[in-house]
Amino acid sequence: DIQLTQSPSFLSASVGDRVSITCRASQGISSYLAWYQQKPGKAPKLLIYAASTLQSGVPSRFSGSGSGTEFTLTISSLQPEDFATFYCQQLNAYPLTFGQGTRLEIK
Amino acid sequence: EVQLVESGGGLVQPGRSLRLSCTASGFTFGDYGLSWVRQAPGKGLEWVGLIRSKTYGGTTEYAASVKGRFTISRDDSKSIAYLQMNSLKAGDTAVYYCVRLLRLTRYNAMDVWGQGTTVTVSS
Numbered sequence: 766d767i768q769l770t771q772s773p774s775f776l777s778a779s780v781g782d783r784v785s786i787t788c789r790a791s792q793g794i795s796s797y798l799a800w801y802q803q804k805p806g807k808a809p810k811l812l813i814y815a816a817s818t819l820q821s822g823v824p825s826r827f828s829g830s831g832s833g834t835e836f837t838l839t840i841s842s843l844q845p846e847d848f849a850t851f852y853c854q855q856l857n858a859y860p861l862t863f864g865q866g867t868r869l870e871i872k
Numbered sequence: 873e874v875q876l877v878e879s880g881g882g883l884v885q886p887g888r889s890l891r892l893s894c895t896a897s898g899f900t901f902g903d904y905g906l907s908w909v910r911q912a913p914g915k916g917l918e919w920v921g922l923i924r925s926k927t928y929g930g931t932t933e934y935a936a937s938v939k940g941r942f943t944i945s946r947d948d949s950k951s952i953a954y955l956q957m958n959s960l961k962a963g964d965t966a967v968y969y970c971v972r973l974l975r976l977t978r979y980n981a982m983d984v985w986g987q988g989t990t991v992t993v994s995s
Binding site: 766797799801854863 | 907934974982
C-alpha cells in the first residue's frame with residue numbers, strides 16, 4: 766500500500782500568514798494527489814486535484830504543487846475560515862489512501 | 873444542486889449486517905463512479921471502496937479491511953448506491969461518507985461528498 770505522510774501534523778498560525786503543508790508518498794504517484802479540507806462535524810471538501818488544479822469555487826489563496834513523491838499545499842494568506850484539518854489523498858493505486866491529517870489552528 | 877444523501881446508519885450488534893444507501897441528485901448518476909469513505913470517531917479518513925460507472929464496467933475495488941465483508945452496488949435507474957456491510961465489528965464504527973469520483977483520464981479526486989451517516993457497532 767502507498768503510505769502518505771503529512772507534515773506537520775499540527776500547525777498554529779495567524780490570520781494573514783502564509784502556510785505550507787507537505788505530503789510525502791512512500792512511492793511515486795505521478796500527479797494523482799488531491800487535497801481536502803475538513804471542518805469539525807462536516808464532510809471534507811475538495812480543494813486541489815491532480816496535485817495542482819484548483820477545484821472550482823475554491824479561493825485562489827490555496828495552491829498545490831509537486832509530483833512523484835513530494836507534494837505541498839500552500840495557503841498564501843490565512844483567513845479565519847481556513848482553520849480546519851487538511852488531508853492529502855493518493856489516487857494512483859489501490860487501495861486509495863489518505864494522509865493522517867494536518868490540523869491548522871489559530872495562534 | 874449536486875447532492876449526495878446517505879441513509880441507513882444506526883446502532884448494530886457485532887456480527888450483524890447493515891445496508892447504507894446513497895441517494896444522488898443534480899447530476900447524471902450513471903456517468904460517475906462512486907466511493908465510500910469512513911471516519912472513526914476522532915480519527916482520519918479511511919477509504920472503504922468504490923464502484924465504477926457502467927461505462928467502465930461497473931466493477932468494484934475494496935480496502936483490505938472490508939474486503940469479503942462489504943459490498944458496494946448501484947442502481948442507476950434510481951440514482952442510488954449501496955454499501956452492504958456484513959459481519960460488522962467494533963472497528964467498523966464510523967461516519968460513512970458517500971462520495972462522487974471526479975474522472976479526467978482516470979479517477980483524480982472525490983469532488984462531491986454526502987453529509988455522512990453514523991454507524992455504531994456495539995453490543
